[in-house]
Amino acid sequence: MTALLQIDSSPRAASVSSRLAAAFVEKWKQQNPGGTVFHHNTSLERLPYLDENAIDAFFTPAAERTAAQKSALAFSDQMVDELLAADVVVLGAPMWNLSIPASLKAWIDLIVREGRTFAFTAQGVAPLVPPGKRVYVFSARGGAYPAGTPFHDFDHQEPYLRRILGVIGLTRIEFVYAEHQAEHQSGDPGAAVQGLARAESALAALAV
Numbered sequence: 210m211t212a213l214l215q216i217d218s219s220p221r222a223a224s225v226s227s228r229l230a231a232a233f234v235e236k237w238k239q240q241n242p243g244g245t246v247f248h249h250n251t252s253l254e255r256l257p258y259l260d261e262n263a264i265d266a267f268f269t270p271a272a273e274r275t276a277a278q279k280s281a282l283a284f285s286d287q288m289v290d291e292l293l294a295a296d297v298v299v300l301g302a303p304m305w306n307l308s309i310p311a312s313l314k315a316w317i318d319l320i321v322r323e324g325r326t327f328a329f330t331a332q333g334v335a336p337l338v339p340p341g342k343r344v345y346v347f348s349a350r351g352g353a354y355p356a357g358t359p360f361h362d363f364d365h366q367e368p369y370l371r372r373i374l375g376v377i378g379l380t381r382i383e384f385v386y387a388e389h390q391a392e393h394q395s396g397d398p399g400a401a402v403q404g405l406a407r408a409e410s411a412l413a414a415l416a417v
């Protein structure tokens with residue numbers, strides 16, 4: 210089975226990051242007509258934050274888990290199953306306060322699972338996600354944080370996503386940025402149009 214996992218995280222109907230992610234997914238579907246798409250919007254679905262039950266269940270061996278612990282892990286298990294089944298992962302990730310929306314972090318907390326997506330070893334943490342999966346991150350942001358500018362270090366989104374996804378074994382990651390997308394802040398509406406056009410041509414150039 211060929212499968213794609215699409216995780217959007219903007220609550221906005223006019224979301225630029227979700228629109229770019231959807232355009233990529235359409236392209237992928239054309240190339241993979243029989244493929245399966247798993248799709249969530251972490252913000253609209255209000256993904257749960259980890260509570261004490263879930264954390265206890267994480268660190269209880271599977272064979273010893275109580276019914277309540279299994280139930281606390283059911284949604285996390287579903288999220289991990291979908292991730293493991295997917296060949297391609299697409300994230301629609303607005304920049305919020307220099308990083309990702311809290312609801313996308315909630316998804317990360319559900320899928321970074323000891324024994325399922327990573328293991329503790331004598332040498333440290335080892336990834337358990339099989340190699341080869343590709344990840345595409347479509348990030349809309351109000352500003353721009355290009356390398357070589359003083360703003361580059363303010364971007365805590367790309368370094369964080371690369372690091373945490375790398376922990377579980379997702380290392381083939383491409384970022385597409387739609388810059389200057391804060392309609393209410395920009396004194397230059399042309400910058401938003403240009404930022405979107407650049408993102409669309411980067412998307413068109415991506416191999417599916």
Ligand SMILES: Cc1cc2nc3c(=O)[nH]c(=O)nc-3n(C[C@H](O)[C@H](O)[C@H](O)COP(=O)(O)O)c2cc1C
Pocket residue numbers: 219220221223224225226227302303304305306307308349350351352353390391392
């Ligand atoms: C709560 C919030 C925080 C934001 N923080 C930043 C920020 O730190 N840096 C930035 O460049 N843009 C920031 N923005 C602007 C958004 O990244 C921009 O509007 C983007 O288009 C939102 O993505 P979306 O269109 O997919 O919803 C913020 C927007 C919101 C709503």
